[in-house]
Amino acid sequence: MSLELAGVERAYGDATALRGVDLTVRDGEFFTLVGPSGCGKTTTLRCIAGLETPDAGAVRFDGTDVSGVPPEERDVGVVFQHYALFPMMTVRENVAYGLRFDPPAEKSVEDRVTELLALVDLEGMGGRDPDALSGGQRQRVALARALAPAPDVLLLDEPLSALDARLRDELRLELTRVQRELGVTTVYVTHDQSEALAVSDRLAVLNDGRVEQVGEPEAVYETPETRFVAAFLGENNCLDGRAVGGETKGSTVRVGDASFAVTGDHRGAVTCCVRPESMDVNATHNRFEARVADVEFLGDGYRVHFDWNGRSIVARLDDAPTGRVTLGFDPDEAVVLER
């Protein structure tokens, strides 16, 4: 099933949560909504589920407008951030709950529940109370429960945020495995940009109730279209300057006293974005001298904070430098955004 949101708006009293969201999610896709808290990603998800009613705009399932269709009549499965398992029911009863309204056609409810528990590696746990489970197990039950009625759309609202880091990585892999196995159209909400980059077929960056950019993770990471996306997805050194153009194969951007060569034809006020991993002490282009302010050891390298004439610069380096260092970057590595 494909999803489409067209000009969806939602306000709470004076506070506007969504200011016209346009999105298309393809059939069978793992699609992620990522953005800072309050950006409207959860509201968007709830509009898809039917738990919120948009003030304006349309939500379409396979081209059919579902506005006004209550959640129980939409074929969606939702996994909530804090599991939302029914505490008065056992694991098995939780997973079976959705089947009360939508019994499986070819097999018994029992078999379907057993199948789902096996899918999420919880065989034999059916008789337990949710209270007796660990956080990771609860989230697996929540996933099994959402999937039991074989929904057309799976909606995941920060499903991993309540778990510790190691478990989060493990469940993330499992989640993508299950999703690929079933091929169900999935919308995943997270504030964690690294999670978004890791799991998605495509992702949308939301900010302040609007979609900033949509695309495949690599594309959005490598060619951000707005300064917000550049700074939000991964780390970035965003240097404001003026592009003066003139070179044969590119332009020149003046930042303070320095001039940097970049590709493409740019004029006027721009922001020049360079990833920390693109900063290089051995670079042959765009060299400038900066003072080491702080060094963090990350295991596989160092994150070094520089002071460059009052500007902060971050670089990922293999060795920890001291004192004054000459940095540089390749013109191809810089993303130039009009301001």
Added chain:
Amino acid sequence: MVPTDRTALSRRLDGARTHAAGVADAIGARGAFLATCCVLLVVFYYPVGTVLVAAFTRGGDPSLAPLWATLTDPFYFGALAGALADPASVPGAIAEWAEAGFPAVRTGLFGFTAFLALLGTAGAVAVGLPGAYVLARYEFPGRETVRSLTVVPFVLPAIMVAVGFTTMFGTNGALNDVLSLVGLSVDVAFGLPIVVAALTFYNAPLVTRFVVAATETVDVRAVETARTLGAPRWRAVVDVVVPQVLPSFLAGVLIVFVFDFMAFPIVLALGGLRLATVEVWIYSLASDLRIPEAASLAVLEAAITLALTYVYLRVERRGGRDTATASVPRVPLLGPPSAGRLLALAYACIALVLYVGPLASMVAESLTRGGSLSAANYAFLLAQQLGSGGARPTVAVSNSLLFAVGAVALAVPMGVSVAVVTGGEGRLRRLSGALLMAPLAVSGVVTGIGLLRGLVFGVDLFGYHLAVTGPVAIVAAHAVGGYPFVVRNVAPLLARVEDDLVAAARTLGAGPTRAFRDVTLPLVAPGVVAGAAFAFAISVGEFNATIVLARDGASYTMPIALERYLSNPSVGPYLGPAAAMGTVLLVVTAASFVVVERLGGRWER
């Protein structure tokens, strides 16, 4: 990094909104809520309104004359009435008064009521505060039980307490039986001391509960910090513990004063008209159908108690709300004798006499006749004969149970729908919450008078004469009195039902009604049952409205029958039947208490 507290906040805001809408949609809760509002309008606001209107009209025109007449009547306001009637005479009167050597000033009915309430409050503090100290300071087996038992006197039917005190302290009571062994006797029946003692019995546990709850919020580390900064133990207590406990203590004192000020059955049964308070006088005036005068009194009484309640709410809000991560450790009560332990034991003996004495005397009295063990008193309850005061005991017992069942059947849906609709946020919800909870603050006597005038005597509407029968009005009054307790028990559980649980059920295919039934209802069921048990106990013990509405023996309930027995001198030395009925009331109330306690319900108003 993303600030997680903002995430949580916005999520909570979102949650509150969708939850309010989501749950209110359920069960057609709005329909039930509207029905509840209609019921309240018919059986509370309209009747009470008709009474209060009488205080503000004369001959059909709006007028403050009835109120003014009451305010300037020395019978009600003593010397203050004269001052109000003629402010210019005040300086002269004061000079006269000084010349006469400051004789006792006439205080009037309000003055006496305040005096009685003051005595009752003093008694409650004298008994309740040491009790709080013992419970807060010492650890002993059964401490938790004692702590939860402190709510029991509060919900015992007041008239039953009056019976207990009569069987204990009355002329032929247990105390005199014991004293007569050494040739002594005391006569405290139907006097000020026994009324004050009964009020103390009733309200001292309230002081204890308020103070103990406050001491539990004192963090031991605050005390330890004070000690490490050089304060001796007593100083640490004065500087750290007392300021944290004081607001709760003052709140407790205020609410006890309000309860004492409005006390009705105890004063009526143990004091009679000789010790009339405002509330008793309202009842007496209403019985003589002098409604405008009764209404004026009710308005003035309500003004005083509502003002005090407002102050109470302000003071209570200042009290500590945090729970201590580590509370101050308690000292074992059992151990080598020390001054503190001996005093605690002495207090335990006094409390035992005050609390167990009346109840035990009552039960003992019910089981004896002519000095020997007998079931005759209970046989009397089952007999069809006409008891004193026109009360048939069997009818009273069955009426009480029947009315209680009816009241519960009405109060539970009312309470649940109000809890659901007022569960959200917002000014409107708070306002509607306050209006719906108003029955708690209005005297039952006034509700009773209103129901009697407005519904039992009937109203003419569109050419039809509409009237309801006494028993229906009684059930309605009991339901109105009981449903706030259903709200109080259900609302906290409802608030704890995560919004996402209902949302999860909805996305899994359950409609709003089904989601409410499958998810919300099972989670709040303990509160519903506790609230029902509570409403049952309230109904069985209700006195104020019932005594106004029960016009003849056919609609008497146990508390009314008890009052008739107590006030009828022809009952003479035989308190047995009253004691037996009191014991039945005790058993019913105790059973309700067990149900509520087991379900972790809330007794406090």
